[in-house]
């Protein structure tokens with residue numbers, strides 16, 4: 001790849017992503033010579049079954065009709081138990097397959113250190129080199145991944161459903177901290193308004209009244225236009241501009257940490273520990289000093 005490459009076709013995009021994903025020969029140079037555009041990255045997170053894929057499908061449909069170019073990253077669960085969910089996603093998204101303005105890519109969710117894969121960050125970075133209007137990332141909402149997606153996306157949409165419990169649980173999961181937009185999906189079901197009221201009250205208590213709480217019925221496309229309006233508003237907001245530096249710093253730290261740990265021998269660490277842990281006066285802080 002030549003210097004400062006802009007990517008202008010999906011074939012090159014797919015190939016470049018593969019090079020980076022597989023850490024093929026020269027991938028670091030590829031990453032260093034990308035020409036990323038300032039494209040809004042919008043994360044959709046929330047519990048499994050909340051309707052993230054259905055909602056994204058509806059959002060993407062509307063945007064494609066408007067002639068927008070859309071990149072979509074589906075974060076695959078590594079666990080084989082969730083394979084069905086991934087196949088389901090592919091089927092739901094298949095309405096748009098072969099649309100020349102839509103590019104879909106799946107990425108494995110777990111990195112070697114257990115966190116949200118660094119690959120996702122790199123894949124998104126490569127995708128920014130194609131002139132998309134929006135890049136959407138759907139993450140499986142389990143454990144830490146919701147919180148981690150906030151470090152990757154400019155805007156985080158948290159999708160909840162009435163049956164997923166009350167707003168208190170949402171607070172416990174840390175979702176209140178990361179949501180830029182709340183969506184209560186499956187509003188065709190009972191208790192949707194109760195959840196909205198409860199969420200609004202929690203936001204009020206946390207002085208976060210400015211975070212919108214939207215109501216959608218993804219399967220019918222209800223509320224989708226309003227959601228897009230909020231996503232666009234968020235993209236153009238001052239808050240978003242201010243957050244750019246913080247996001248970039250976080251990403252830089254992750255990359256630096258990854259580089260520093262690159263040749264770290266975990267097995268050697270364990271062996272050393274095993275030799276020393278039982279000696280009298282063993283002290284972990286003292287022990288790790290020669291690793292620093």
Ligand SMILES: Nc1nc2c(ncn2[C@@H]2O[C@H](COP(=O)(O)OP(=O)(O)O)[C@@H](O)[C@H]2O)c(=O)[nH]1
Nearest residue numbers: 048049050051052053054185186187217218219
């Ligand atoms: N009743 C109802 N069902 C929905 C709605 N949105 C999605 N679903 C259904 O909920 C299930 C899970 O949706 P999916 O989009 O796969 O959820 P995800 O795991 O969050 O991506 C599917 O069977 C959808 O058809 C909705 O607004 N109302």
Ligand SMILES: [Mg+2]
Nearest residue numbers: 052053089138
């Ligand atoms: Mg899904």
